[in-house]
Amino acid sequence: MENNIINSTVQLAMRCPECGKLEYHELSRFQLSGVKSLYINCSCGAEKLIIKTKKHKEYWIQVPCVVCETRHLHTIPGKLMWNGGVHYLLCHETGLELGFLGPEEKVKELTSGYEEDLKALASEFPDDDYFHNSDIMYEVLNCLHDIAERDALYCQCGNRDVDVDIFPDRLELHCKECDSVNIIYAENEEDLKVIQKVDNIELVQNGFECLDSYASTKKSYKNTGRKRNK
Ligand SMILES: [Zn+2]
Ligand SMILES: [Zn+2]
Ligand SMILES: [Zn+2]
Numbered sequence: 001m002e003n004n005i006i007n008s009t010v011q012l013a014m015r016c017p018e019c020g021k022l023e024y025h026e027l028s029r030f031q032l033s034g035v036k037s038l039y040i041n042c043s044c045g046a047e048k049l050i051i052k053t054k055k056h057k058e059y060w061i062q063v064p065c066v067v068c069e070t071r072h073l074h075t076i077p078g079k080l081m082w083n084g085g086v087h088y089l090l091c092h093e094t095g096l097e098l099g100f101l102g103p104e105e106k107v108k109e110l111t112s113g114y115e116e117d118l119k120a121l122a123s124e125f126p127d128d129d130y131f132h133n134s135d136i137m138y139e140v141l142n143c144l145h146d147i148a149e150r151d152a153l154y155c156q157c158g159n160r161d162v163d164v165d166i167f168p169d170r171l172e173l174h175c176k177e178c179d180s181v182n183i184i185y186a187e188n189e190e191d192l193k194v195i196q197k198v199d200n201i202e203l204v205q206n207g208f209e210c211l212d213s214y215a216s217t218k219k220s221y222k223n224t225g226r227k228r229n230k
Contacts (some may be wrong), residue, residue: 008082013107014099017064018046022111029082060145062166063089063098073164092163132169132187140186143195144171152200155180162203178205185212
């Protein structure tokens with residue numbers, strides 16, 4: 001039954017966004033059972049990764065990015081997580097390898113060339129109070145997760161593999177194929193109510209849309225005072 005043991009754990013190799021230290025963490029399928037979110041911390045205490053799943057159907061992984069100073073959302077289908085392959089946790093913007101998930105040997109091979117104590121590119125990455133309202137953000141991510149699981153998150157251009165970046169106050173959905181952007185705010189109860197009413201999220205081809213409590217009260221986006229700071 002050795003195969004079962006190998007397939008129920010994966011190794012995470014990831015540099016800490018705070019202190020730059022490269023560390024390995026073992027994750028097991030068991031650890032992800034019955035928990036809402038699994039937090040993986042560096043030995044310095046900084047948060048490195050948050051993994052969330054619903055019955056192992058799909059894993060949603062929040063990866064802090066030192067380049068973008070945001071969090072990129074990665075999704076790994078449940079079947080692929082434990083299949084012995086390596087999952088690259090890449091920066092959506094630059095393609096930089098932020099970390100690897102996979103069998104111990106393969107992951108260690110990939111990181112063997114890395115300098116052990118290279119400093120992180122940016123040291124002022126916010127951790128503890130990253131979100132303006134972490135309860136709301138958590139619920140909004142939950143809603144998005146449900147929508148994505150129903151296959152109801154897609155772009156008009158036909159792309160169903162939408163990038164999600166997580167900011168302190170919002171989610172930015174981005175279609176790489178046609179460069180459309182959709183913003184979902186996640187700061188207050190009103191923002192949560194908006195996404196709770198949504199059945200599907202369709203990115204407008206080549207477009208820019210904003211899903212928030214202000215937008216839904218007929219005010220135009222420009223008048224909301226909320227800006228996309230990119
Ligand atoms: Zn650290
Ligand atoms: Zn990035
Ligand atoms: Zn598109």
